[in-house]
Amino acid sequence: MQQPQTLTGLTTPAAVVDLDRMTANLDRMAAYAARHGVAHRPHVKTHKIPALASEQIRRGCPGLTVATLREAEVMAHVSDDLLLAYPPVGAEKLRRLLALPDSVRVTVGLDSAEVLDALAAAAAAAGRTIGVLIELDLGMHRVGIADPRAAAELAARAAHARGVELRGVMFYPGHIREPAGDQHAALQRLSDDLAAHLAALRDLGLPATLVSGGSTPTAFQSHHVAGITEIRPGTYIFNDRTTAAIDACAWSDCAYTILATVVSTAVPGQAVVDAGSKAINREELRGAAGGGFGALLDRPDVVVRAMSEEHGLLDLSVSDWRPRIGDRVRIVPNHVCISVNLHRELWGVRGDRIDAYWEVEARGWRS
């Protein structure tokens, strides 16, 4: 099938990336990391595309962060330093982890002796050394160890096990969603908690060469976290409505949109487009006021008020704009990572011209 050459030639819904905006987003994060001497290991869950990972590496990223074995397998083709920021549980996942090329330096984040012991045993049996980061809970309460003594004890267990090498600690500050200017108190609490963990490690004579944290909302404030050596933002490459709503980027930094076509205007007060929950995804705004599941790139006051699987209902109540059937819109989703995962491919554009095409290669396949 012939590839379309222009935005106009795309069948909707389609996932579209503004290449100039993406480039600016990549450059901005690279410059921040360089300026503050912090390593940047971007999380590829956002794009799942090797070519985009290469763009990140080219800008100085020493390695990549992955969440699934599928992501690791795909990204091993472009990076020789992968952090699996997810505990690999079960024989099959350990087998796949240890089947990654020997040339790849592999590190795993984990928070339990069960996962550590199984990983160490499998790695030792395979004659390989896998790096370990102890995952800390610094306030998000998702995974990770909150108690410094308990975390240090797990670190000691890692330091003494065959097959693994203790490399440090990691955390994910996903609970900090205030606008950047209002993060000071939250980052101070996080720094204090992190300091207690690092002290507990020192008490046991353990190294924490790597102290890995950093989400997109906190990325540009990472230099306020004492001891951090590495950040792992992912969303920043595209940004999204949530990132803009909490002031972690400008609206004009949103590089990813879903191109959609108006298919019905029969019900008064709304227009229906052919992008619904199977193209946009149903994530609410977090950390900021505002309803809906996305907003129009060129008219951010017009939001996707409701969705069915293939229907997005644009709320026209706050706008004089009255689209016609066949008109096209570009929707900035609330959460870009989930939207990308719904598409087989992304189209890179400059203006109306399609300049890039990428398969979303690492999306769910026996992850």
Add this chain to the structure above:
Amino acid sequence: MQQPQTLTGLTTPAAVVDLDRMTANLDRMAAYAARHGVAHRPHVKTHKIPALASEQIRRGCPGLTVATLREAEVMAHVSDDLLLAYPPVGAEKLRRLLALPDSVRVTVGLDSAEVLDALAAAAAAAGRTIGVLIELDLGMHRVGIADPRAAAELAARAAHARGVELRGVMFYPGHIREPAGDQHAALQRLSDDLAAHLAALRDLGLPATLVSGGSTPTAFQSHHVAGITEIRPGTYIFNDRTTAAIDACAWSDCAYTILATVVSTAVPGQAVVDAGSKAINREELRGAAGGGFGALLDRPDVVVRAMSEEHGLLDLSVSDWRPRIGDRVRIVPNHVCISVNLHRELWGVRGDRIDAYWEVEARGWRS
């Protein structure tokens, strides 16, 4: 790669179908349709799998309902009678619609003169006749025409256009989500509105051979809707937590689950599994009380309280059950159609034995 033979052998997260439950669900709907003399044209958006569509056809379904061109193209291999319950807008979609095999009887639902005229012109130019159903808004307020006179005028336009053939009307009662026993008033309103539409068509001397409606929550009450000739439930093949919560099926009729593994128990009061919003999906319960995004098949009081992309947080506060890392659970999602769309394949099981494997063939690909 060798296929796993048992549930135990699957890598998680995995989408699993209980074959005996699915068969019972298929048989129950077929028996209802036969008993009441109503045609059953199941919506394939739920499974997107030709082999499962064939199971529906084998039980007497005269044709299938599809929402996207991709679904139509895939299902044209197993059915010769397709209803595209979605307005095809734009030259490329019309081209693909008219490129469906000539042996397939194609019908399209639409609610505007713009879509009708473009469809008729394209069909006439291609020397083909496409059936048309006028989409009515009988209370859902998503798409469709609410005013009987306006709907009848669009029907008249279809009746007189070359390239298309007026076949009747369609509606989707997606707003009726009361438990089956409490639907009487809502179905009466719907019947009254439908009667007004059918009268307006008769006034213009127009046929409505086909009167197509019927969602999974209302399916078994369809005989209370005067004039209905066809129902289009989709979810019923698997059911889900929402369907059970509104009493449109029993919990033991839920045939679809996401198999997941406990990966962390570090944060007190919860267990974290490796199925999050990229495997389950973030749909809330609608029409029933209850939080969370899914519940455990064997412990429906344990719900997925929160999710990240690859993390599902099981709320243990209401249960004495304390899982260990490596334990496996099966999660019934709130909305099965969206979950299926997140997976490349479904595994059909009887007990621990894998008896079927299907690729989710019609999921998003230039839909």
